[in-house]
Amino acid sequence: MIETRQLSKRYGEFTAVDAITFKVEPGQVLGFLGPNGAGKSTTMKMIAGFLGPSSGSASVCGHDVVDDALAAKRVTGYLPEGAPSYGEMTTRAFLNFIAEARGIRGARRAQRVEEVIERLHLHNVLEQSIETLSKGFKRRVGLAQAIVHDPAVLILDEPTDGLDPNQKFEVRNLINAMAKDKTIVVSTHILEEVQAVCTRAVIIARGKILADATPAELEARSRYHQAVSLTTTNLAGAKDVLARVADVAAVEYDTITRRLTAIPKPGRQIFAPISELLQAQGIAVSELQLESGRMDEVFRTITHGDLGEDLAEEARA
Numbered sequence: 001m002i003e004t005r006q007l008s009k010r011y012g013e014f015t016a017v018d019a020i021t022f023k024v025e026p027g028q029v030l031g032f033l034g035p036n037g038a039g040k041s042t043t044m045k046m047i048a049g050f051l052g053p054s055s056g057s058a059s060v061c062g063h064d065v066v067d068d069a070l071a072a073k074r075v076t077g078y079l080p081e082g083a084p085s086y087g088e089m090t091t092r093a094f095l096n097f098i099a100e101a102r103g104i105r106g107a108r109r110a111q112r113v114e115e116v117i118e119r120l121h122l123h124n125v126l127e128q129s130i131e132t133l134s135k136g137f138k139r140r141v142g143l144a145q146a147i148v149h150d151p152a153v154l155i156l157d158e159p160t161d162g163l164d165p166n167q168k169f170e171v172r173n174l175i176n177a178m179a180k181d182k183t184i185v186v187s188t189h190i191l192e193e194v195q196a197v198c199t200r201a202v203i204i205a206r207g208k209i210l211a212d213a214t215p216a217e218l219e220a221r222s223r224y225h226q227a228v229s230l231t232t233t234n235l236a237g238a239k240d241v242l243a244r245v246a247d248v249a250a251v252e253y254d255t256i257t258r259r260l261t262a263i264p265k266p267g268r269q270i271f272a273p274i275s276e277l278l279q280a281q282g283i284a285v286s287e288l289q290l291e292s293g294r295m296d297e298v299f300r301t302i303t304h305g306d307l308g309e310d311l312a313e314e315a316r317a
């Protein structure tokens, strides 16, 4: 559905996107993950046809975004970062305008606009000017304009950025619902989002792809994959138990959460022996959990602690 080949963008001497090659198959939700300044927006703008590549190519549904730009845009819906729109227009006028610009006319236009109003629950804000809407509703209007022509492919640039937790949850649900009949690329720097909506994640930093895997595969790279965490009032007793389990490689204690974590030797299972020994020793635990892995640690390791341009600048200052 989407294919990029050695896709690159240079601004003068600076290479923002550096020979990125990937494919997105039908039905996938690809998470584009990376620190600020990694090149996510630039890549998405090129796929959406809003920015010409310096070299390399990209295609959507087999249409090259440069040579066959109109056909590529017809099958693509794009939500730019921050969901820009025309603030003085009402929601209804804006959606009609976008539908018209997309070449949808007459009864079909009325039907499509009605469908997106329904899908994004916009009934109560139709006559309100967009600049007076809450951020959550503005984002919904942004999503509505992106799907009004019923595209096969959706490119969503930081769709939950700046929203409160409830609004984030709602937008993620909307993305999951749209994933049933669309191929989606969604950029984010929020790790939990990858687990919440993506079937696959591409991690980029400084314009290059550093990992391309499913969220579960990424978690499996964590040193906390298959680790066992527990909380107990008998800390000394629990530490003693963990020290006696042969396949435990290391034990960590988090002074803030007051959790003990046992990390297994590679490929080893330690949950059963730990829980059996705790029981045998009569050590009560209020929580005993098998961890799937910690995305934040994997992300830091893969991006080599790349802080992103804003934080890196602060660190230098």
Ligand code: ADP
Residues within 6 Å of the ligand: 011, 014, 016, 034, 035, 036, 037, 038, 039, 040, 041, 042, 043, 309
């Ligand atoms: P992300 O979306 O991952 O935060 P961007 O794609 O927005 O990253 O930016 C990648 C890099 O390219 C950043 O260093 C950014 O400052 C730079 N950049 C983006 N747009 C321009 C531009 N129009 N001119 C010069 N540099 C730019």
